[in-house]
Amino acid sequence: METRIIRIEENIDLQLIAEAGALIKAGGLVAFPTETVYGLGGDALNAASSGKIYAAKGRPSDNPLIVHIADMKMLHRIVTEVPEAAYKLAERYWPGPLTMIFNKAECVPKETTGGLETVAVRMPSNKIAKALIEAAGGYIAAPSANLSGRPSPTAVKYVIEDLDGRVDMIIDGGEADIGLESTIIDLTGKEPMILRPGYVTEEMLKEAIGRVDTDRTILDGDYKQAPKAPGMKYRHYAPKGNLVLVEGTAAQVVSYINEQLTGHKSRGAKTGVIATDETVNDYHADSIKSVGKREDEEQIAKHLFRVLREFDDEEIQVIYAESFESRGVGEAIMNRLLKAAGHQVVHLSEFCP
Ligand code: TXA
Ligand code: MG
Numbered sequence: 001m002e003t004r005i006i007r008i009e010e011n012i013d014l015q016l017i018a019e020a021g022a023l024i025k026a027g028g029l030v031a032f033p034t035e036t037v038y039g040l041g042g043d044a045l046n047a048a049s050s051g052k053i054y055a056a057k058g059r060p061s062d063n064p065l066i067v068h069i070a071d072m073k074m075l076h077r078i079v080t081e082v083p084e085a086a087y088k089l090a091e092r093y094w095p096g097p098l099t100m101i102f103n104k105a106e107c108v109p110k111e112t113t114g115g116l117e118t119v120a121v122r123m124p125s126n127k128i129a130k131a132l133i134e135a136a137g138g139y140i141a142a143p144s145a146n147l148s149g150r151p152s153p154t155a156v157k158y159v160i161e162d163l164d165g166r167v168d169m170i171i172d173g174g175e176a177d178i179g180l181e182s183t184i185i186d187l188t189g190k191e192p193m194i195l196r197p198g199y200v201t202e203e204m205l206k207e208a209i210g211r212v213d214t215d216r217t218i219l220d221g222d223y224k225q226a227p228k229a230p231g232m233k234y235r236h237y238a239p240k241g242n243l244v245l246v247e248g249t250a251a252q253v254v255s256y257i258n259e260q261l262t263g264h265k266s267r268g269a270k271t272g273v274i275a276t277d278e279t280v281n282d283y284h285a286d287s288i289k290s291v292g293k294r295e296d297e298e299q300i301a302k303h304l305f306r307v308l309r310e311f312d313d314e315e316i317q318v319i320y321a322e323s324f325e326s327r328g329v330g331e332a333i334m335n336r337l338l339k340a341a342g343h344q345v346v347h348l349s350e351f352c353p
Contacts, residue, residue, distance in 0.1 A: 003164050005156075007172040008128050016171075017128070021135025023168050024049070029056055031145040031159045032132050033173030034124040036097045036182050036199070037152035037305070038159045039068065039142030040167065041132070044078075047109035050141055056166040059148040063230045064114030065141040066099050066182070067121050070133040078108050078119060078139065083187050085209045092208045095125035097178055097199040101186040112141050114230055118188050128173045144181060145170075150312075151237045151305040151340070154179045158309055179302035180332050184229055185212070195229035197332040199301065237340040239308045241272065241316045245341045247323040248348025254282045256348055257320045261285050264318045272311045274321035276300075287314050297329040304333060308340060 006016055020030045027049050029042050040057060042049030044067040054061045069075060072090060075082060079102035086100055104119035113119050124130065133140050144152035147162040156172040163170065183198030185205060193213045194202060205212045215228045246253045261271050261284060271285040280290040289307045292299030311319055321341070326334045338345070 001165055001168065003160075003167055004169045005160065005164075005172065006169065012127060012131055014131070017131045017135050020132055020169055020171060021137070024132075024136035024140060027052070028168035029053060029166075030132070030136075031163055031167050031170040032129055032140075032142075033126055033156070033171060033176065034068075034129045034142075035126045035177045036124070036180060037154055037176050037178075038145040038156065039129070039140070040145040040163065041068070041136070041140040041142040043136065044068075044112050044139035044141035045107055045109065045137075047111040050109060050111040053141060053143065056163060057143060057146070057148050059143065061111070062114045063143075064116055064120060065112050065143050067108070067112065067119055068129065068133055068140045068142055069121060069123050069138060070130045071123070074138045075102075075121060078105050078121065079103060080105055085192055086187055088208045089185070089205070090123070093200050093204070094123040095130065096123070097125075097180075097182040098122065099182045099184045099196075101184065101188055101195070103188055116230075118186075120184060122182055126173065126177075128171060132171070149238055151239070151308040152181055153309075154302070154305050158306075177302070178298075179305060180329075180336060183332070186215075186228060193228070197335050199329060199332065201328045201331065203328065237305065237308065237336050238342070239316075239319060239340060240312045241270075241319045243308075243319040243321060243337075243341040243344070245321050245323045245337055245345045246348065247345060250279060250322075252348040253322055254279055256346065258282075258284060260320065261318075269317045270315060272314070272316035272319040274304075274307055274319065276322060279322065285320075287311065287316055294324075297324070297333065300324065300333055301329050304336060 031040050042053045099120050099122040101118050101120050108119050145159045153159045154176040178199050183200040184196040186193045191213045195215050272287040273283045273285040275290050276294045277290050291303040324330045
């Protein structure tokens with residue numbers, strides 16, 4: 001398939017958006033920017049479109065898709081009930097990087113929800129995304145626009161790398177602001193439960209609705225139960241090289257990683273380190289990349305997936321990463337890093353770095 005790649009500037013070209021919307025309405029696929037990561041969009045209410053999304057991504061079809069909407073009115077048609085907590089959360093965090101799970105209405109095909117009776121819904125704040133959803137009829141099912149198992153794309157060049165020839169259109173809308181996928185909260189159980197940490201933190205959710213639980217399976221690699229968000233069980237975000245996370249004080253981490261690097265280098269492996277601005281000059285790997293200042297979680301979140309992709313491009317075989325505090329946005333950062341590392345962590349001290 002020939003993929004049309006278009007660029008949409010700040011001042012949105014409505015003619016182009018109309019063309020992209022028509023493609024989706026006709027059952028086609030369009031990759032588009034959101035504030036979190038790029039999405040791979042199809043008509044959420046068309047079972048065949050969802051089937052095409054799974055095929056284009058190479059994704060297992062038991063892994064449900066998020067339905068993207070552009071305004072609150074559209075929510076009521078696809079869910080059986082909107083709980084009070086959803087109104088409170090929507091008021092504060094929609095449009096934005098928050099996905100809520102509801103009981104689904106009849107019109108949402110099982111193909112979109114991976115066979116579940118629930119549906120995940122998000123209202124993105126990105127202006128191109130909003131215009132496209134409206135032009136496409138109101139409901140776009142979109143997973144992250146990467147091939148299954150690769151880091152989510154935060155820039156269009158990675159979408160092109162993964163999906164050129166597999167979708168009808170790719171919209172270039174610049175770099176994603178946030179860089180990590182949305183927070184997912186399930187509102188169908190007794191207590192609201194976080195299924196995937198993200199930019200909207202646990203504290204922020206609690207501020208809006210009080211009590212919030214977290215699905216513990218998402219942070220603990222040894223947990224025997226399957227996570228409640230089916231997608232969380234797959235080894236996502238995996239770089240091609242072997243990634244190991246190292247926890248300890250800055251001095252411990254630097255000296256441990258350098259020691260390991262010496263061994264790998266002597267065996268001829270190409271090595272990389274995910275560092276911070278504070279330590280970027282302290283390592284002797286083949287490729288050393290800073291994700292930002294250690295206290296600046298937002299920058300770290302924004303750069304993490306790009307760095308993982310760059311190591312792939314450079315064919316790095318062994319990667320060590322510094323670890324971060326699991327608080328606030330740090331929880332989402334550590335969740336993605338732990339998954340990328342397949343939960344390989346070296347603990348050098350009992351204290352947080
Ligand atoms: O920021 C985002 O959420 C991005 C952008 C494109 O909006 N989308 C995204 O989609 O990250 P995806 O498909 O890569 O991740 C969706 C996650 C998966 O882990 C999936 O299992 C979970 O959401 N999910 C979707 N529907 C669900 C449901 N009904 N119940 C439980 N988990 C669900
Ligand atoms: Mg994804």
